[in-house]
Amino acid sequence: MGDASVKTALVMGATGGIGAAFVERLLARDGLERLHCCSRSGASPTDDSRVTSHVADYDKPETIDALGTAMKSEDLDLVIIATGLLHAGDDLGPEKAMRALNSDDMHRVFHVNTFGPALMMKALLPAMSRDEKSVFAALSARVGSISDNGIGGWYSYRSAKAALNQMLKTASIEHARRWPEGIVVGLHPGTVDTGLSEPFQRNVADGKLFTPDFAAGAMLDVLDGLSSSDTGKVFAWDGAPIPA
Numbered sequence: 698m699g700d701a702s703v704k705t706a707l708v709m710g711a712t713g714g715i716g717a718a719f720v721e722r723l724l725a726r727d728g729l730e731r732l733h734c735c736s737r738s739g740a741s742p743t744d745d746s747r748v749t750s751h752v753a754d755y756d757k758p759e760t761i762d763a764l765g766t767a768m769k770s771e772d773l774d775l776v777i778i779a780t781g782l783l784h785a786g787d788d789l790g791p792e793k794a795m796r797a798l799n800s801d802d803m804h805r806v807f808h809v810n811t812f813g814p815a816l817m818m819k820a821l822l823p824a825m826s827r828d829e830k831s832v833f834a835a836l837s838a839r840v841g842s843i844s845d846n847g848i849g850g851w852y853s854y855r856s857a858k859a860a861l862n863q864m865l866k867t868a869s870i871e872h873a874r875r876w877p878e879g880i881v882v883g884l885h886p887g888t889v890d891t892g893l894s895e896p897f898q899r900n901v902a903d904g905k906l907f908t909p910d911f912a913a914g915a916m917l918d919v920l921d922g923l924s925s926s927d928t929g930k931v932f933a934w935d936g937a938p939i940p941a
C-alpha cells in the first residue's frame with residue numbers, strides 16, 4: 698500500500714489505547730487526506746483539519762447504520778476496528794475456569810469483540826475503494842487461535858476472538874467477489890500497555906510489553922505489505938500469520 702496510497706482512512710475505537718495510537722500514526726503520513734475517527738463519545742482526538750469525528754456505539758446499532766450511510770461514497774482505503782473488551786474492573790473478567798461462565802458476561806464479551814465488529818463490516822465494506830488495494834482490519838488476539846490454545850482459560854474472550862476471525866474470513870470471501878483488490882484481515886497487536894492489558898502485565902517478559910505507538914506502527918507496516926492473496930487471514934504485529 699505504501700504511505701502515500703492511503704488517502705482516506707477510518708479508525709473505530711479512536712479513543713482507546715491502541716486506536717488513539719493508530720490515529721496519531723495515520724495523521725503523520727504524508728498522503729493522508731481524510732481521517733474518520735469513530736468512538737462511543739464522538740470526541741475528536743485532535744483539531745487536525747483532516748479529521749471528522751463520528752459517534753459509533755455497539756450498544757446503539759443505529760449509530761453503526763448511520764455511519765455506513767455517511768461513508769457510502771467515501772472510497773475508504775483503510776478501515777481499522779480497534780475496539781475490544783477483556784475486563785471491566787470488578788464487574789467482568791476473563792474466566793480462569795468453567796465454573797465462572799455465565800450468560801450475561803459471555804453476551805457482553807461477544808457483543809464487543811464479535812458482534813460489533815461484524816456490524817462494522819456490514820456497514821463499511823461496501824464503502825471501500827473498489828479499483829485499487831483497500832484494507833479492512835480488525836484487532837483480534839493470538840488467544841483466538843484454536844490450534845495455539847495450549848493453556849486454556851479466558852473462555853469468552855478467546856472464543857469471541859475466534860468467532861471474529863471466522864466473521865472476517867467469511868466476509869473476505871464475499872467481499873472479494875466485487876472488490877478483487879479488497880483485503881479483510883485480523884491483527885494481533887502483541888501485548889500492549891493499555892487499560893485492557895493492565896491487570897495482566899505482571900508475567901510479561903522484559904521488552905515484550907509494547908507501547909501503543911510501537912504496536913500501531915508495526916501493524917501499519919504489516920498492512921502496507923499485504924496483497925489480495927492475504928485476505929481472510931490473521932497476522933501478528935511482526936507480520937507472522939496466526940493459525941486458525
Ligand SMILES: NC(=O)c1ccc[n+]([C@@H]2O[C@H](COP(=O)([O-])OP(=O)(O)OC[C@H]3O[C@@H](n4cnc5c(N)ncnc54)[C@H](OP(=O)(O)O)[C@@H]3O)[C@@H](O)[C@H]2O)c1
Nearest residue numbers: 710712713714715737755780781836838888889891893894
Ligand atoms: N492491549 C493488548 O495487550 C491487546 C492484546 C491483544 C489484543 N488486543 C486487542 O486490541 C484491541 C484494542 O485494545 P486496547 O488495548 O486498545 O484496549 P482499550 O484501550 O481498552 O480500548 C478498547 C476500545 O474498545 C472500545 N469499546 C469498548 N466497548 C465498546 C462498545 N460497546 N462500543 C464501541 N466501542 C467500544 C473502547 O471505547 P471507549 O474509548 O469509548 O471506552 C475503546 O476504544 C482490542 O480488540 C483488544 O482485544 C489488545
